[in-house]
Amino acid sequence: MRITGIVLAAGRSERAGFPKALAVLDGRTFVERIRDALLEGGVSDVIVVVGAPHGDRVASVAGCACAENPDPERGMLSSVQAGIEAARRLAPPPSALVLALVDHPRIAPRTVQTLLETWRSGAAEVVRPRHRGxxxxxxVVGDGAIDALAEASLDVTPRDVLSMRRRLDVEVPDSTVLDDLDTAEAIRQAGGLPPS
Known part of the structure; x- marks a missing residue:
């Protein structure tokens, strides 16, 4: 069974002032850290969704397949849909996706494993991590939720779409699932550096 990680990295990173995917934490870029955590956590492969103006730079360090969102200004759902389109070209197509944000670079592989184990149990079609409520x-999103995201109108958000699906929130000890390192200050406070 194929499970594909989708890293959403197409945004302009205006609040950070530099491409977040290329920020460095503990010697590796955010995109490399997330890719590795997803792979170590049990996904079969990873696709990074990139966009202008930093897409080529991000793709050059991603070390995995990339999908381009030609107009990330249309919102996060447009990036999710670009990732789904690329994932559906894989043979066989994935049974589930793990949707990860580039500004959450410290996720633990064990957290990914826990989410996938829960999804595989059939308890829900959408599995989200929860830390302290x-x-x-x-x-993690399964087949039906993937279809719903792929077919949704861009005037809604992924959250809107997934709120209509059978969900389960799993309590995890990993506080980094709440990371939101989307400003230069937040990245610096986490020990990160802007790209060189």
Whole structure:
């Protein structure tokens, strides 16, 4: 059974002032850290969704397949749909996706494993991590939820679409599922550096 990780990295990173995917934490870029955590956590492969103006730079360090979102200004759902389109070209296509945000670079492989184990149990079609009562990322989505995201109108968000699906929130000890390292200050406070 194929499970594909989708890293959403197409945004302009305006709040950070530099491409977040290329920020460095403990000697590796955010995109490399997330890719590795997803693979170590049990996904079969990873696709990074990139967009202008930093897409080529991100793709050059991603070390995995990339999908381009030609117009990320249309919102996060447009990036999710670009990732789904690329994933559906894989043979065989994935049974589930793990949707990860590039500004959550410290997720633990064990957290990914826990989410996938829960999804495989059939308990829900959407599995989200929860830490101390707050939900975070990454999120596992199964077949029906993948179809719903792929077919949704861009005037809604992924959250809107997934709220209509059978969901389960799994309590995890990993506080990094709540990371939101989307400003230069937040990245610096986490020990990260801007790209060189």
């Amino acid at each position: 707050r939900t975070g990322h990454p999120i």
